[in-house]
Amino acid sequence: MTTANVAYKQEKVFSAAIRAFHWLRALSIVILVASGFYIAWPYLVGADSTDVLLQGWIRFVHLACGFTLCAITISRAYLFFFGKSDIERRSFRDVIRPQSWMAQIKTYLWMGHLDKAGVYGPLQFVTYFAISLMAALMCITGLVMYANVFHQGLGGALWSAASWITESMGGLAMVRLWHHYITWGFVIFLVIHIYMAVWYGIRFKHNAVDAIVSGYDYHPEKH
Numbered sequence: 001m002t003t004a005n006v007a008y009k010q011e012k013v014f015s016a017a018i019r020a021f022h023w024l025r026a027l028s029i030v031i032l033v034a035s036g037f038y039i040a041w042p043y044l045v046g047a048d049s050t051d052v053l054l055q056g057w058i059r060f061v062h063l064a065c066g067f068t069l070c071a072i073t074i075s076r077a078y079l080f081f082f083g084k085s086d087i088e089r090r091s092f093r094d095v096i097r098p099q100s101w102m103a104q105i106k107t108y109l110w111m112g113h114l115d116k117a118g119v120y121g122p123l124q125f126v127t128y129f130a131i132s133l134m135a136a137l138m139c140i141t142g143l144v145m146y147a148n149v150f151h152q153g154l155g156g157a158l159w160s161a162a163s164w165i166t167e168s169m170g171g172l173a174m175v176r177l178w179h180h181y182i183t184w185g186f187v188i189f190l191v192i193h194i195y196m197a198v199w200y201g202i203r204f205k206h207n208a209v210d211a212i213v214s215g216y217d218y219h220p221e222k223h
């Protein structure tokens, strides 16, 4: 493909499943942050009001998105390890190579080129790993709180594991606090992630934001 006399190369980087999970996860996280902060501070209904329906609906939305996030977190971990394409797994090689870290830091200072084994740079890989771990922690602490509210069905099935985790974390109040603290991690991540995604496309002419929409990385031939 050519645009304004520059030849562009097209490369498939993200499968349909990875793209669908990315956007579904983004949507659930945004709704979870908003509904979670509302649960923590239900400012729309006065303390003496008998209107408890709004809180119930917001908790329902939180749980629906929460279970969506649980399902995506498990499916995404499966895809990372067992997916057909190894483009994500290959990036781990850069994480354990000090030269790759140096190359990445230098490119942030506009020196040299990023030479990656897979689709992510080492810092990007470590950040995504940390956010996946945070998602897993949110799912665990969320499910523990769920089991403390709903004692039958899934809540009942999770009860013995949930009470063990509650005790290990120092009580239910601590579970709630950690669930709340980690929420801020997602807020901070979201801002940096969007900034970096746009900046990366401009800086490297590679893997711009459209790659996670179309699945294709379009970049000039010489890059």
Ligand code: HEM
Residues within 6 Å of the ligand: 029, 032, 033, 035, 036, 037, 039, 040, 059, 062, 063, 065, 066, 067, 069, 070, 135, 138, 139, 140, 141, 142, 143, 145, 146, 149, 176, 177, 179, 180, 182, 183, 186
């Ligand atoms: C990125 C993911 C998530 C975020 C940002 C988030 C955020 C929050 C926040 C801020 C609260 C209020 C805590 C407080 O009272 O201070 C909350 C409560 C809660 N969350 Fe989450 N959450 C997430 C995922 C989940 C998941 C996966 C589940 C379960 C499947 C879940 C279940 C709950 C439950 C049961 C409560 C307590 C509701 C209540 O007290 O009525 N959350 N969440």
